[in-house]
Amino acid sequence: MKDLNISARFIKGVGPSRLSTLNKLGIETVQDLLYCFPRRHEDRSRIKKIKETRSGNFETIKAKVLTFGDRMSKKGMNIFQVAVGDSTGVIHATWFNQPYMKDKFKIGQELILYGKVERYNYLQMNSPEYEILTGTEEDFVHIGRIVPVYPLTENLNQRWFRNIIKFTVDNYADGITDMLPFEMRRRNDLIVLKEAVRNIHFPASELVLKKARERIIFDEFFILQTGIALKRASVKIDLTGCSHKLDGDLIGRFKAILPFELTKSQSRVIKEIEDDMKSLEPMNRLLQGDVGSGKTVVALYALILTVQNGYQGAIMVPTEILAEQHYRNIKELVENLGVKVVILSGDLKEEERRRRRHMIEIGEADIIIGTHALIQEGVSFKKLGLAIIDEQHKFGVMQRAMLKSKSQNPDILVMTATPIPRTLALTVYGDMDVSVIDELPPGRGGVKTFFFEEKNREKAYKIAEEEINIGRQAYIVYPIIDESEKSDLRAAIKMHKELSGNFPDLKIGLLHGRMKSREKEAVMRDFKDQKINMLVSTIVIEVGVDISNASVMIIEHAERFGLSQLHQLRGRIGRGKHLSYCVLVSQPRTDDAKQRISAMLKTQDGFKIAEFDLEIRGPGEFFGTRQHGLPELKIANIVRDREALEAARKEAFELVQKDRFLRSPDNRLIRESLLNKFSREDLALASVG
Ligand code: ADP
Ligand code: MG
Numbered sequence: 008m009k010d011l012n013i014s015a016r017f018i019k020g021v022g023p024s025r026l027s028t029l030n031k032l033g034i035e036t037v038q039d040l041l042y043c044f045p046r047r048h049e050d051r052s053r054i055k056k057i058k059e060t061r062s063g064n065f066e067t068i069k070a071k072v073l074t075f076g077d078r079m080s081k082k083g084m085n086i087f088q089v090a091v092g093d094s095t096g097v098i099h100a101t102w103f104n105q106p107y108m109k110d111k112f113k114i115g116q117e118l119i120l121y122g123k124v125e126r127y128n129y130l131q132m133n134s135p136e137y138e139i140l141t142g143t144e145e146d147f148v149h150i151g152r153i154v155p156v157y158p159l160t161e162n163l164n165q166r167w168f169r170n171i172i173k174f175t176v177d178n179y180a181d182g183i184t185d186m187l188p189f190e191m192r193r194r195n196d197l198i199v200l201k202e203a204v205r206n207i208h209f210p211a212s213e214l215v216l217k218k219a220r221e222r223i224i225f226d227e228f229f230i231l232q233t234g235i236a237l238k239r240a241s242v243k244i245d246l247t248g249c250s251h252k253l254d255g256d257l258i259g260r261f262k263a264i265l266p267f268e269l270t271k272s273q274s275r276v277i278k279e280i281e282d283d284m285k286s287l288e289p290m291n292r293l294l295q296g297d298v299g300s301g302k303t304v305v306a307l308y309a310l311i312l313t314v315q316n317g318y319q320g321a322i323m324v325p326t327e328i329l330a331e332q333h334y335r336n337i338k339e340l341v342e343n344l345g346v347k348v349v350i351l352s353g354d355l356k357e358e359e360r361r362r363r364r365h366m367i368e369i370g371e372a373d374i375i376i377g378t379h380a381l382i383q384e385g386v387s388f389k390k391l392g393l394a395i396i397d398e399q400h401k402f403g404v405m406q407r408a409m410l411k412s413k414s415q416n417p418d419i420l421v422m423t424a425t426p427i428p429r430t431l432a433l434t435v436y437g438d439m440d441v442s443v444i445d446e447l448p449p450g451r452g453g454v455k456t457f458f459f460e461e462k463n464r465e466k467a468y469k470i471a472e473e474e475i476n477i478g479r480q481a482y483i484v485y486p487i488i489d490e491s492e493k494s495d496l497r498a499a500i501k502m503h504k505e506l507s508g509n510f511p512d513l514k515i516g517l518l519h520g521r522m523k524s525r526e527k528e529a530v531m532r533d534f535k536d537q538k539i540n541m542l543v544s545t546i547v548i549e550v551g552v553d554i555s556n557a558s559v560m561i562i563e564h565a566e567r568f569g570l571s572q573l574h575q576l577r578g579r580i581g582r583g584k585h586l587s588y589c590v591l592v593s594q595p596r597t598d599d600a601k602q603r604i605s606a607m608l609k610t611q612d613g614f615k616i617a618e619f620d621l622e623i624r625g626p627g628e629f630f631g632t633r634q635h636g637l638p639e640l641k642i643a644n645i646v647r648d649r650e651a652l653e654a655a656r657k658e659a660f661e662l663v664q665k666d667r668f669l670r671s672p673d674n675r676l677i678r679e680s681l682l683n684k685f686s687r688e689d690l691a692l693a694s695v696g
Contacts, residue, residue: 009179009181009182010182011036011037011038011041011179011182011183012036012037012038013036013037014026014035014036014037015029015034015035015036015037015039015040017037018037018040018171018174018175019171019174020167020170020171020174021171025167028163032159032163037175037179040171040172040175041175041176041179041180041183041204042204042641043157043172044207044208044223044641044642045155045156045157045158045207045208046156046157046158047156048153048154048155048156048210048216049065049121049153049154049156050153050154050213051067051121051136051149051150051151051152051153051154052067052151052152052153053067054067054068054069054119054151055067055068056068056093056094056095056096057070057092057093057095057096057097057098057130058095058096059095060098060124060130061124062124062125062126062130063123063124063125064123064124065121065122065123065124066121066122066123066124067119067120067121067150067151068091068093068098068119068120069093069117069118069119069120069140069151070091070092070093070098070117070118070120071091071092071093071115071116071117071118072089072090072091072112072113072114072115072116072117072118073090073091073092073097073114074089074090074114075087075088075089075090075109075112075114076088076109077106077108077109084103084104085103085104085105085106086101086102086103087101087102087103087105087106087108087109088100088101088102089108089112089118091118091120096130097129097130098120098124098129098130098131098132099129099130099131099132100118100120100122100131100132100135100137101131101132101133101134102134103133103134111139112139116139116140117139117140118137118138118139118140119137119138119140119147119150119151120132120135120136120137120150121135121136121137121149121150121154122134122135122136136149136150136154136166137149137150138150138151148169148170148173148209149166149169152209152211153209153210153211153212153213153216154169155169155172155207155208155209157169157172172208173208173209176204176205176208176209180201180204180205181201182201183200183201183204184200184676185199185200185201185676186200186226186676186677186679186680187200187226187229187677188673191658194658195225195654195658196221197221197222197225198218198219198221198222199222200222200226202219202222203218203219203222203223204219204223205219206218206219207219207220207223220642221651223641223642223643224642224643224648224651225651225654225655226680227640227641227642227643228640228643228648228651228652228654228655228656229655229658229659229677230677230680230681230684231434231640231655231684232434232437232652232655232656232658232659232660233659233662233663233669233677233681234681234684234685235434235437235438235656235659236659236660236662236663236664237663237669237681238437238438239437239438240663240667247287247289247415247416248286248287248288248289248290248416248417248418249284249287249289249313249316249318249392249393249416249417249418250284250285250286250287251281251284251285251312251313251315251316251318251392251418252285252315252316253281253284253285253312255315255316256315257311257314257315257344257346258308258311258312258315260344261307261308261311261341261344264340264343264344265304267448269301269304270301270444270446270447270448270449271446272296272300272443272444272445272446273301273304273305273444275442276294276296276305276442276443276444277305277308277309279292279440279442280292280294280305280308280309280420280442281312283418283440284309284312284313284393284418289416289417289418289419290393290418290419290420290440291418291419291438291439291440292419292420292421292439292440292441292442293399293421293422293423293432293436293439293440293441293442294306294420294421294422294423294442294443294444295422295423295424295425295432295441295442295443295444296422296424296443296444296445297424297444297447297578297612297613297614298424298574298575298577298578298579298613299447299448299451299553299578299581299582300424300444300445300446300447300448301444301447301448302397302422302424302444303333303336303397303553305422305444306322306395306397306420306422307337307340307341309393309395309418309420310322310337310374310393310395311341311344311346312393313392313393313418314346314373314374316392317390317392318390318391318392318393318417319367319370319372319373319374319375319388319389319390319391319392320373320374320375320391320392320393320394320395321374321375321376321377321381321388321391321393321394321395321410321413322374322375322376322377322394322395322396322397323377323378323379323381323382323394323395323396323397323402323406323410324376324377324378324397324398324551325378325379325397325398325401325402325550325551326378326547326550326551327352327378327524327527327528328518328527328528328531328547328548328551328552329397329398329550329551329552330350330352330376330377330378331350331352331524331527331528331531332531332551332552332553333376333397333551334348334350334376335532336553337374337376341374346373346374347366347371347372347373347374348372348373348374348375348376349363349366349367349372349374349375349376350363350375350376350377351363351364351367351375351376351377351378351380351381351386352377352378352380352524354523354524354525364385364386364387367386367387367388367389368387368388368389369389370389370390375388379402379406381410381413382406382409382410382413386413387413388413388414390414391413391414391417392414392417392418393417393418393419393420394410394411394413394414394417394418394419394420395419395420395421395422396410396419396420396421396422397422397551398422398423398424398550398551399421399422399423400423400424400425400571401550407419407421421436421439424550424575424578424613425571425613425617434645434652434656450584451581451582451583451584452558452581452583452584452585452586452587453581453586453587454577454580454581454586454587454588454589454611455586455587455588455589456577456588456589456590456591456607456608456611457470457588457589457590457591458565458590458591458593458604458607458608459590459591459592459593460592460593460594461592461593461594463592464563464592467561467590467592468509468510468561470559470561470588470590471483471541471559471561472510472513474558474559474588475513475540475541475559478556479556479557479558479559479585480534480537480539480540480541480542480554480556480557480558480559481540481541481542481557481558481559481560481561482541482542482544482548482557482559482560482561482576482579482580483502483506483541483542483543483544483560483561483563484544484545484546484548484560484561484562484563484576485497485498485499485502485543485544485545485563485564486545486546486563486564486567486568487499487545488500488519488520488521488545489501496564496567497563497564499517499518499519499543499544499545500517500519502543502563503515503517503543506541506543510541513540513541514538514539514540514541515539515540515541515542515543516530516533516534516539516541516542516543517530517542517543517544518530518531518542518543518544518545518547518548519544519545519547520545520547527547530542531552534554534557535554537556542557546568546572546576548576548579549572549575549576550575552579553579553582554579554582555582555583556583556585557579557580557582557583557587558580558581558583558585558586558587558588559580559587559588559589559590560576560577560579560580560587560588560589560590561590561592562576562589562590562591562592562593563592563593564592564593565591565592565593565595565603565604565607566593566594566595566596566597566600566603566604568603569603569620569624570603570606570607570616570619570620570623570624571616571617571620573591573603573607574607574613574616576589577589577607577611589607591604591607591608599623602619602623603619603623606619606620606623621646622646662674662677669681
């Protein structure tokens with residue numbers, strides 16, 4: 008069997024200088040070359056008569072060299088032209104500043120040319136790709152076929168690279184061994200890997216190209232899912248977590264003081280969480296629920312459960328405003344039960360911070376609420392039984408891992424309002440169990456969404472005024488804090504002044520990220536206590552803020568916000584029994600911006616919004632794959648190729664079920680690929696290989 012791990016310098020055409028260019032692209036070995044897939048293909052297989060070509064189109068023609076020569080343009084540029092013709096017409100192939108081209112052609116030679124056809128006084132192709140026919144070739148590289156186009160940097164030439172790949176494929180693809188067993192290939196109708204690699208570079212037809220892509224996409228998903236399956240299995244067999252008793256005095260008293268009845272969804276999800284917490288296996292659960300669906304009370308229930316069992320519970324949130332809100336609400340509800348609640352967020356005085364850390368360390372604090380300050384060094388828990396992360400999409404996996412490492416295997420609950428289709432959730436949060444709250448608490452007044460152009464801004468103010476007159480409150484959100492010379496966007500600070508001038512009867516507050524925590528807290532408290540009618544804010548209120556009397560959300564320059572941000576902002580209203588109004592004020596210019604706004608007008612369903620968002624932004628950006636610690640997918644796309652993803656997932660989980668550590672010799676190649684793609688720690692793979 009050929010060794011594919013040899014240096015790329017063994018490939019014909021790769022000298023020392025080109026080798027170093029390849030190295031810069033991350034290509035070291037022959038194997039790397041084989042797996043450097045084209046970005047796209049161009050179909051240059053349909054050869055046209057010159058008369059049939061259309062100017063403006065990329066076309067492939069076959070013609071004879073009639074004459075050639077070069078001249079200087081007025082600007083001193085060398086222009087080299089070859090006139091070629093077939094039985095229907097003549098085209099001038101033109102190259103600029105490449106005088107050496109004239110040594111390549113002879114009159115009477117037959118050429119195949121591919122390029123964009125332009126019509127001046129005559130037909131022309133600028134710098135076309137060409138192949139000189141000698142009558143012996145059966146296998147074109149650059150034209151006369153479906154041709155690969157590679158993702159290269161400028162200083163690498165497609166033509167050169169294509170030749171390198173052609174040589175590599177012709178001489179080494181044979182050495183590729185297939186990691187998938189025959190039976191699995193048959194079940195999923197997949198071609199052999201070496202055929203797939205050959206054809207993804209130089210396909211004989213669109214059909215084989217499709218089969219080649221299918222195989223390689225499957226492999227990418229299969230490795231991804233096998234990694235996930237292993238990770239999940241390693242969590243599952245770990246029996247060193249905290250086992251919680253479910254019944255008891257504290258949880259009983261907590262249920263009794265709840266100000267409302269839980270929805271069916273909330274109860275179901277609590278049951279799922281209880282089952283996890285009861286077990287010695289550490290819980291590793293994701294809770295999805297749209298904005299306003301009532302995730303906080305579920306979190307609190309779990310926190311009380313852990314406290315009842317003599318543990319501490321922590322909840323980490325992305326903003327200080329949210330930490331403060333949770334702190335106030337939770338404290339108010341549970342301190343009468345004898346539960347000690349402590350907040351640990353950004354700008355505490357050093358002495359106070361030390362005092363609170365101490366309380367956490369000696370176990371005096373039962374429930375700890377904080378921002379990322381919670382995972383900073385110096386914070387240690389006496390006995391952490393449960394760690395919750397709220398608004399998980401605002402954090403990365405690293406932060407989750409760090410919070411987990413704060414204690415011996417605490418139960419983990421992660422909450423998010425970004426509802427994603429199940430398969431995708433199973434991939435992105437692949438090692439977690441998923442619970443879903445799929446209804447809103449009863450008695451909500453609903454939200455109407457409007458779109459006004461900037462010239463109609465007054466109408467938005469009018470809605471706010473009317474609502475304030477009947478006792479409601481309004482948010483008005485701007486994309487920036489301060490004016491800057493570079494943009495003509497309306498900014499929160501300036502608009503706060505202007506609105507205060509225009510509406511002297513209203514109490515208008517200001518909130519933004521540059522204010523001190525204490526100032527932010529004071530403003531939020533005043534808004535909560537209805538001492539402020541209208542809150543001018545930046546995106547700092549995006550997540551979590553819960554003030555049910557607020558019924559208007561005006562978003563200025565709505566085109567500047569992402570779809571999930573808009574949805575989250577709208578989620579700040581409609582939390583009470585009153586009908587609420589979300590007003591997007593915008594002058595959308597790009598197609599993307601128009602699509603986002605139209606999606607907001609079309610639906611309020613967070614699930615649909617997430618699908619739109621995925622469509623508009625693509626999965627890479629939507630999930631920030633990197634932050635999830637998943638290996639990069641080269642050509643597979645978890646949205647477009649959803650079916651392949653599911654098929655691969657099924658196979659992967661069955662495989663790991665049968666061979667927990669991939670120890671069987673049959674699975675050696677799979678294990679090797681896996682260790683290539685994931686880091687050992689990432690997968691808790693220490694036991695593998
Ligand atoms: P989110 O899921 O967006 O975090 P919250 O937990 O902030 O939502 O809940 C939104 C609002 O709904 C809060 O004011 C909360 O008190 C209220 N709420 C939660 N559950 C119920 C329920 N079962 N019945 C009535 N109101 C509820
Ligand atoms: Mg919330």
